[in-house]
Amino acid sequence: MLELKHVKKSYDNVTILNDINLKIEDGEIVSILGPSGCGKTTLLNLILGLTQVDEGEIIFGGEDITNVPMEKRGFNIVFQDYALFPNLNVYKNITYGLRNRPDISTKQEVEDMIDLLGLREHLNKKIEQLSGGQKQRVALARTMVMKPKILLLDEPLSALDGVIKESIKEKIKEIARDFHLTTIIVTHDPEEALTLSDKVMIVNHGTISQYGAPEEIITAPQNNFVKEFILNQLQIKRNNIFALFHQDFTKEAQAV
Amino acid sequence: MIRKEKEIKVIYTLVLAIFAVFLAVPVLRLLTESFVGESGISIANYVEVVAGKGFLTALGNSVKVSLASALCSTVLAFLLAYTVQYTNLHKNFKKVIRTLAVLPMLLPTITYGFAIIYSFGKQGLLTRLLGGQPFEIYGFWGLMFGYVIYTLPISFMLILNTMGFIDKKFMVVSRVMGDHAFRTFWQTIIRPLAGTLAASLVQCFFLCFTDYGIPASVGGQYDVVATVLYNEMLGSVPNFQRGAVVAMMMLVPSILSIALLKFLERYNVRYNKISEIEFKKNYVRDGACAVASTLIILTVLAIFAVIFVVPFVEEWPYKTNFTLEHLMDVLNDQSLFGVYKNSIFVAVCTAFLGLFVTYGAALATARSKMGEKFKAVIDGIALVTNTIPGMVIGIAFMFIFSGTPLQNTFLLIIVCNVVHFFSTPYLMMKNSLSKLNNSWETTASLMGDTWIKTIVRIVTPNMFSTILEVFSYYFINAMVTVSAVIFIAGARTMVITTKIKELQYYTKFNEVFVLSLFILATNLAVKGVLGIMDYKRNGKKEK
Numbered sequence: 156m157l158e159l160k161h162v163k164k165s166y167d168n169v170t171i172l173n174d175i176n177l178k179i180e181d182g183e184i185v186s187i188l189g190p191s192g193c194g195k196t197t198l199l200n201l202i203l204g205l206t207q208v209d210e211g212e213i214i215f216g217g218e219d220i221t222n223v224p225m226e227k228r229g230f231n232i233v234f235q236d237y238a239l240f241p242n243l244n245v246y247k248n249i250t251y252g253l254r255n256r257p258d259i260s261t262k263q264e265v266e267d268m269i270d271l272l273g274l275r276e277h278l279n280k281k282i283e284q285l286s287g288g289q290k291q292r293v294a295l296a297r298t299m300v301m302k303p304k305i306l307l308l309d310e311p312l313s314a315l316d317g318v319i320k321e322s323i324k325e326k327i328k329e330i331a332r333d334f335h336l337t338t339i340i341v342t343h344d345p346e347e348a349l350t351l352s353d354k355v356m357i358v359n360h361g362t363i364s365q366y367g368a369p370e371e372i373i374t375a376p377q378n379n380f381v382k383e384f385i386l387n388q389l390q391i392k393r394n395n396i397f398a399l400f401h402q403d404f405t406k407e408a409q410a411v
Numbered sequence: 412m413i414r415k416e417k418e419i420k421v422i423y424t425l426v427l428a429i430f431a432v433f434l435a436v437p438v439l440r441l442l443t444e445s446f447v448g449e450s451g452i453s454i455a456n457y458v459e460v461v462a463g464k465g466f467l468t469a470l471g472n473s474v475k476v477s478l479a480s481a482l483c484s485t486v487l488a489f490l491l492a493y494t495v496q497y498t499n500l501h502k503n504f505k506k507v508i509r510t511l512a513v514l515p516m517l518l519p520t521i522t523y524g525f526a527i528i529y530s531f532g533k534q535g536l537l538t539r540l541l542g543g544q545p546f547e548i549y550g551f552w553g554l555m556f557g558y559v560i561y562t563l564p565i566s567f568m569l570i571l572n573t574m575g576f577i578d579k580k581f582m583v584v585s586r587v588m589g590d591h592a593f594r595t596f597w598q599t600i601i602r603p604l605a606g607t608l609a610a611s612l613v614q615c616f617f618l619c620f621t622d623y624g625i626p627a628s629v630g631g632q633y634d635v636v637a638t639v640l641y642n643e644m645l646g647s648v649p650n651f652q653r654g655a656v657v658a659m660m661m662l663v664p665s666i667l668s669i670a671l672l673k674f675l676e677r678y679n680v681r682y683n684k685i686s687e688i689e690f691k692k693n694y695v696r697d698g699a700c701a702v703a704s705t706l707i708i709l710t711v712l713a714i715f716a717v718i719f720v721v722p723f724v725e726e727w728p729y730k731t732n733f734t735l736e737h738l739m740d741v742l743n744d745q746s747l748f749g750v751y752k753n754s755i756f757v758a759v760c761t762a763f764l765g766l767f768v769t770y771g772a773a774l775a776t777a778r779s780k781m782g783e784k785f786k787a788v789i790d791g792i793a794l795v796t797n798t799i800p801g802m803v804i805g806i807a808f809m810f811i812f813s814g815t816p817l818q819n820t821f822l823l824i825i826v827c828n829v830v831h832f833f834s835t836p837y838l839m840m841k842n843s844l845s846k847l848n849n850s851w852e853t854t855a856s857l858m859g860d861t862w863i864k865t866i867v868r869i870v871t872p873n874m875f876s877t878i879l880e881v882f883s884y885y886f887i888n889a890m891v892t893v894s895a896v897i898f899i900a901g902a903r904t905m906v907i908t909t910k911i912k913e914l915q916y917y918t919k920f921n922e923v924f925v926l927s928l929f930i931l932a933t934n935l936a937v938k939g940v941l942g943i944m945d946y947k948r949n950g951k952k953e954k
Contacts, residue, residue, distance in 0.1 A: 225856065225857065226856050226859070230857075231857050232854075234854065236850065238848045240851065240855075240868075240869050242869065242873050251855070252859055255864075297858075298857075
């Protein structure tokens, strides 16, 4: 279990995050959702260990890891822009971490991961030859080979097109389920957050606005921000799509 | 920050130490030296220099000829760049222009002067072809001619580069809005270029003002600041204090021009996107550009033609039969061929040391989380090295390292070159490094890399092209520079350019041209090899 207690972070006297408390159970997919500038990326960096907290504690598996450096925490991240190494081919990217820690994954496990993410045919390609979705899967594979205790994903879907988006969503779910892996996702898109995760944490102005399962958020929004910005957006989308399909249905009915 | 970045701090400290010892201390020493007189610290030296007969005239001459040259260079460079970027001429023609226009950079400026003498002198190659001397070569016109050839490539690259970043779609917008052709030209080409054109003027002015090679050969009785400075320091009646004053005075326009450059940066227009369009068919425009560009390029080539002719005839201009005698003489003369080997050694060492210093400095500013103030120090150093003329560095080194074990060593020349040419390659490095993905170091460290490992395995391979460019920049500049090394090269550490200056005294021009050809051939070879290396690695990517 990952637990944050009274975490606070500010830059140059501007408070970015204030008194953040949260618990994430093992194997859960949790989305951190909020508008840009709300502090969600900072929160991700705090958990990763890239950024030091000003106040409060981070506890993982009963251990205080607040002052444990990033590379010793055993978490891993896929950045929004993937940060793949263009001088190495796909296979070398995936196995990069094994050069430093050869025992972390067996040959078979690497092969399985390659198949799971459908990368077999791309192994010898250069990074620049890949599409956005393929890059995302390579980055995922590279991270998964390191067997992270927690997987962090920074806006994993925002650079992808519609259909690819859905397939990557499924892959993320599959991985989290198969490996019983705690996965924390940062996103600004309510639809993504609510359809992808077990729990959604809505952040606004550096505080947690609401934290709960998707149905709770839909049925019992706790405040105006959740209602206005999160639910309203989804309702507009729903109405548009309904209107679209309703039109089609009536046309079909007329034709018959 | 949890990551301590110990390595980068060590590198940062080393870089700072180099510039403290080899830039700050010498220049401060120069400054104090300029105030030291028989009666202690005073401005007496300054008064003496300014009131002295020749100085103000020389200053006036310098400003006049530098301004005229800068203006001429920028106009010609614009023409060349326009031909490459805005006409429908064949791409091979454009390629030829691009290649030939920058050719003079591969030769030392001191050679330009001798080339002009042998082209336009009383017995010059071109004088004979034209049937008369087109202008008096010693003095204003010779200087201006040399300066224009010297600065044309730099101005051309500057303008060509900015033109490449102008969104050409705006020409279409301007036309559909009903603009007249001239207005379109003004709004979509000249206006976005204004900052760069001004920058080119300033940069060319600065280069002309501080160059020593050209006045050394064609200055004649027409004194400029650079010649005054040389005579004060190494002339028949040297006066180091007065020399220090002249050096400080030379710094003034340099500082002004760099301040102006900084100021002009804000006039640079940035487009979000660069799109190419098909240019309107216009045979008059294309024809005129082709003729003008060809003329410019041919003129430059014609002047350098003598370098290929004079050393291969028995005795110019009287016995013009072909001979390899002079070439063989140089090859067999240990004192001359040894100098060539010295030059290569210095250039290779400069390139490697320069590579490490600029890479380290750029890593600290572009890829570390050090405070902005620390980074600003390195940027400041880059600005300062861009401001300080080579002659001033050379003289400062002369003051501070005479009598130390460093005097007359190759190490001193190498470090001097590294410091002198730091600015441009540093900015090249910084620019490329900051374009690389920000998360690589974090990602790799999560994969168990140490920082050094990531730099070696990931960052450096992706910097390959830039590393080659920086290497070539340092190498070529080390081969052709004369201004700083002339003050610190000793008998044992003579390099080609300083040897050429010496040969001038004995009017051994065959040797001058043969050595110049060596420089040209070496630089071409290095450029060629680096080009092939880059091509092999990165394939046929357009830059």
